[in-house]
Amino acid sequence: xxxxxxxxxxxxxxxxxxxxxxxxxxxxxxxxxxxxxxxxxxxxxxxxxxxxxxxxxxxxxxxxxxxxxxxxxxxxxxxxxxxxxxxxxxxxxxxxxxxxxxxxxxxxxxxxxxxxxxxxxxxxxxxxxxxxxxxxxxxxxxxxxxxxxxxxxxxxxxxxxxxxxxxxxxxxxxxxxxxxxxxxxxxxxxxxxxxxxxxxxxxxxxxxxxxxxxxxxxxxxxxxxxxxxxxxxxxxxxxxxxxxxxxxxxxxxx
Numbered sequence: 001x002x003x004x005x006x007x008x009x010x011x012x013x014x015x016x017x018x019x020x021x022x023x024x025x026x027x028x029x030x031x032x033x034x035x036x037x038x039x040x041x042x043x044x045x046x047x048x049x050x051x052x053x054x055x056x057x058x059x060x061x062x063x064x065x066x067x068x069x070x071x072x073x074x075x076x077x078x079x080x081x082x083x084x085x086x087x088x089x090x091x092x093x094x095x096x097x098x099x100x101x102x103x104x105x106x107x108x109x110x111x112x113x114x115x116x117x118x119x120x121x122x123x124x125x126x127x128x129x130x131x132x133x134x135x136x137x138x139x140x141x142x143x144x145x146x147x148x149x150x151x152x153x154x155x156x157x158x159x160x161x162x163x164x165x166x167x168x169x170x171x172x173x174x175x176x177x178x179x180x181x182x183x184x185x186x187x188x189x190x191x192x193x194x195x196x197x198x199x200x201x202x203x204x205x206x207x208x209x210x211x212x213x214x215x216x217x218x219x220x221x222x223x224x225x226x227x228x229x230x231x232x233x234x235x236x237x238x239x240x241x242x243x244x245x246x247x248x249x250x251x252x253x254x
Contacts, residue, residue: 009185010246011110013039014216015239016224020197021232027051028195028237029059029103036065037074037110041123041237043195045169046101054089054103058170061085071111078109078118079178086176093172102171106137106193108241115191116182120168124199126207128190133208136181140168164196189243190216198223198238201230216240 011034019026027044029052042058044051061081068074082105093101104121117125122139138144143163146152157163168177190211198207202223210222220240227236 007113007187008246009110009113009187009243010034011037011039011108011191011241011243012216013239013241014220015039015041015237016220017237018224018228018232018235020235021228023235025049025052026235027055027103028197028235029055030193030237030239031059031062032239033062033065036067038062038065038078038107039110039191039193039239039241040105040107041193041195041239043104043121043123043197043235043237044101045103045166045171046099050093050096050099050101051103053092054101054171057088057092058082058085058103058105061088068111071109071114071116074109074111075116075118078107082170082178083176086170089170090172098172100172102169102174104140104166104169104195108191108193110185110241110243113185114182115185116180118178118180120170120176120178121166122164123193123195126192126194126204126211128192128208128211129186129188131212133204133211135204138179139166140179141166185243187243187245191241191243192223193239193241194223195235195237197232197234197236198227200234201227201232211240216242 013032015030029042031040042055044055104123106119106123109116125136142165143157
């Protein structure tokens with residue numbers, strides 16, 4: 001049974017990004033605003049510098065979100081900013097002779113005791129709760145589609161030649177299609193947002209071990225180091241969000 005609660009749960013976050021061991025440019029970006037409850041990771045795609053432009057255009061749009069009045073208001077503002085970002089990406093692409101450019105996004109929105117994960121592409125959101133790691137997002141990739149169709153197994157997908165080909169993104173020439181899951185926050189929840197530069201090198205079991213031990217700062221650095229030690233073949237970005245009580249009220253009984 002869940003009793004009435006007046007608790008306000010807040011996310012306290014740390015974000016890290018690294019160019020990796022083989023790339024010349026970091027096309028990842030992240031955004032953290034604990035006051036507004038907005039946390040996001042973007043992984044740009046496109047030749048030359050265009051991926052970095054796309055991911056940072058989304059980041060810039062998110063900075064204009066105002067303090068939300070409700071969970072619904074926060075989601076509406078977030079989606080509106082992504083529409084603005086997509087328009088800017090389209091404009092830049094046209095000015096660059098229709099250069100292909102886009103970005104993934106994996107976002108966590110928190111308000112009160114509610115959360116929503118919104119994503120497009122293969123950047124991920126995980127939740128670590130009561131010692132259990134759960135992937136809240138589903139990759140928008142060719143490999144995942146073949147897994148869903150029982151054409152590939154999870155193990156086969158790891159070496160699939162087109163495993164990095166994404167089927168959804170915020171980009172030029174693409175419809176803006178976002179997927180969403182929502183739920184309730186619990187005190188002690190820990191969320192991880194990351195680009196595929198992390199998950200390409202670390203198995204979920206290893207990620208869970210890192211998230212289990214230590215403060216967010218040390219866990220984030222351990223995850224980043226693990227991906228780099230594993231080869232660092234891509235840009236790596238991690239954001240860890242720890243959920244805690246910001247105000248006390250009538251508690252919950254589960």
